[in-house]
Amino acid sequence: MGMKANGKISTAVIRRLPKYRRILQELMVKGVERISSNELSALTGFTASQIRQDLNNFGGFGQQGYGYNVEGLHGQIGNILGLDREYRMAIVGCGNLGQAIANYATYYKTGFVVTSMFDVNPKLIGISINGIEVQDYSEMQSCLEKNPVDIGIICTTKGSAQDVADKLCNGNVKGIWNFAPTDINVCEGMVLENVHLSDSLNTLAYFISHNDPRNEA
Amino acid sequence: MGMKANGKISTAVIRRLPKYRRILQELMVKGVERISSNELSALTGFTASQIRQDLNNFGGFGQQGYGYNVEGLHGQIGNILGLDREYRMAIVGCGNLGQAIANYATYYKTGFVVTSMFDVNPKLIGISINGIEVQDYSEMQSCLEKNPVDIGIICTTKGSAQDVADKLCNGNVKGIWNFAPTDINVCEGMVLENVHLSDSLNTLAYFISHNDPRNEA
DNA sequence: TAGATTGTTAATCGATTAACAATC
DNA sequence: TAGATTGTTAATCGATTAACAATC
Numbered sequence: 507m508g509m510k511a512n513g514k515i516s517t518a519v520i521r522r523l524p525k526y527r528r529i530l531q532e533l534m535v536k537g538v539e540r541i542s543s544n545e546l547s548a549l550t551g552f553t554a555s556q557i558r559q560d561l562n563n564f565g566g567f568g569q570q571g572y573g574y575n576v577e578g579l580h581g582q583i584g585n586i587l588g589l590d591r592e593y594r595m596a597i598v599g600c601g602n603l604g605q606a607i608a609n610y611a612t613y614y615k616t617g618f619v620v621t622s623m624f625d626v627n628p629k630l631i632g633i634s635i636n637g638i639e640v641q642d643y644s645e646m647q648s649c650l651e652k653n654p655v656d657i658g659i660i661c662t663t664k665g666s667a668q669d670v671a672d673k674l675c676n677g678n679v680k681g682i683w684n685f686a687p688t689d690i691n692v693c694e695g696m697v698l699e700n701v702h703l704s705d706s707l708n709t710l711a712y713f714i715s716h717n718d719p720r721n722e723a
Numbered sequence: 724m725g726m727k728a729n730g731k732i733s734t735a736v737i738r739r740l741p742k743y744r745r746i747l748q749e750l751m752v753k754g755v756e757r758i759s760s761n762e763l764s765a766l767t768g769f770t771a772s773q774i775r776q777d778l779n780n781f782g783g784f785g786q787q788g789y790g791y792n793v794e795g796l797h798g799q800i801g802n803i804l805g806l807d808r809e810y811r812m813a814i815v816g817c818g819n820l821g822q823a824i825a826n827y828a829t830y831y832k833t834g835f836v837v838t839s840m841f842d843v844n845p846k847l848i849g850i851s852i853n854g855i856e857v858q859d860y861s862e863m864q865s866c867l868e869k870n871p872v873d874i875g876i877i878c879t880t881k882g883s884a885q886d887v888a889d890k891l892c893n894g895n896v897k898g899i900w901n902f903a904p905t906d907i908n909v910c911e912g913m914v915l916e917n918v919h920l921s922d923s924l925n926t927l928a929y930f931i932s933h934n935d936p937r938n939e940a
Numbered sequence: 941t942a943g944a945t946t947g948t949t950a951a952t953c954g955a956t957t958a959a960c961a962a963t964c
Numbered sequence: 965t966a967g968a969t970t971g972t973t974a975a976t977c978g979a980t981t982a983a984c985a986a987t988c
Binding site: 514517520521523524525527528529586587588589591593601602603605606607609610617618656657680681683687688689694695696697698699701702703704705706707708709710711712713714715716718719720 | 731734737738740741742744745746803804805806808810818819820822823824826827834835873874897898900904905906911912913914915916918919920921922923924925926927928929930931932933934935936937
């Protein structure tokens with residue numbers, strides 16, 4: 507039960523947590539009540555030892571001779587990830603990708619709520635996506651003051667990304683989810699998560715051209 | 724010049740290559756001719772030592788006392804990644820995300836060509852996206868026989884992803900780029916690159932809720 | 941030539957795996 | 965209780981960093 511979380515957990519561990527939780531969710535749907543680290547190993551591809559090691563960074567969630575309670579562990583990991591609260595999000599750049607995320611985020615992820623969307627394109631300003639009206643990017647700063655968000659999502663072109671990032675930093679968002687195919691500089695304390703699709707595709711090309719099927723990213 | 728590439732290069736190294744190349748491209752645009760591992764370190768955030776180590780997995784591209792030729796190194800890394808050829812791609816699932824990728828891929832990435840798109844939704848079948856007509860998913864297998872592709876891109880819901888993956892395996896694609904928020908099983912030899920947006924967002928939530936700005940994914 | 945910077949080996953650090961005692 | 969499986973320590977493995985000789 508008790509979170510240890512004394513020191514810094516390595517990012518490798520943290521990035522495995524969502525997968526654990528995803529698989530536990532599927533088990534819950536199937537009505538599975540308990541699972542051992544060995545069975546989880548088969549489902550995740552990680553070793554049983556690593557799974558036990560990972561989980562014990564945060565606390566002893568299992569029980570000797572029994573394993574882990576699926577629902578309980580799912581909840582624990584959710585808490586660790588900070589999914590026991592709501593995150594308000596603003597999408598900047600409302601092209602296909604921005605729209606995809608607007609729909610996607612609300613569809614798959616309760617807890618993540620898109621509360622505003624911004625663009626510079628007059629054809630997009632004013633239209634409604636998933637119930638959210640696209641606002642003029644020039645009004646973003648004042649909008650964010652009135653309606654603060656936790657996460658800014660950058661779905662613009664490479665060229666605009668840094669300007670957006672700067673304005674999001676001023677707008678007191680806590681984290682930036684960056685889909686623009688470039689690296690951006692962010693202010694002290696800002697959490698940054700990049701989704702570099704072009705890098706991902708290039709990596710795929712590497713493995714294809716080298717005939718090297720080392721699955722799983 | 725000469726590729727070593729004797730043994731298997733670690734995936735950690737491979738995943739850094741696209742970033743090197745991306746930054747070299749920007750330097751080319753700026754007209755920069757040469758760069759040292761130290762300067763590259765400042766631009767990438769990796770240590771100079773690591774950069775030299777990484778590159779020397781593939782060959783000695785630098786010159787003592789000089790550094791690296793920007794254009795030359797950019798080309799070399801492109802070759803290593805397998806970007807000296809064309810990749811034909813099929814998109815399965817033509818919602819916002821599929822459409823975003825259809826536009827994105829061709830816009831940013833020469834060398835990656837979307838040649839066909841498939842969906843089950845009658846409202847989407849027949850429409851044209853970026854010049855490609857959306858075809859009925861039920862015809863995918865015969866279409867792929869007539870017009871083979873290298874990469875299949877899964878932009879469907881969780882529930883359909885495995886069926887799509889199976890059909891892509893039969894369709895002789897070489898790699899799968901999976902955007903569905905689930906893990907899929909692929910046949911022997913298939914290259915799989917997952918883009919788990921929900922995992923990425925969960926990771927972002929972790930760092931926000933722990934007030935831990937360990938930037939860069 | 942002297943200075944700069946690579947290529948490469950050796951040292952360090954961290955992450956993964958193995959093993960097993962604790963315990964349900 | 966006996967069996968199963970965790971929690972945790974120790975051993976191994978691999979990746980990163982440091983150092984420096986080679987060389988442009």
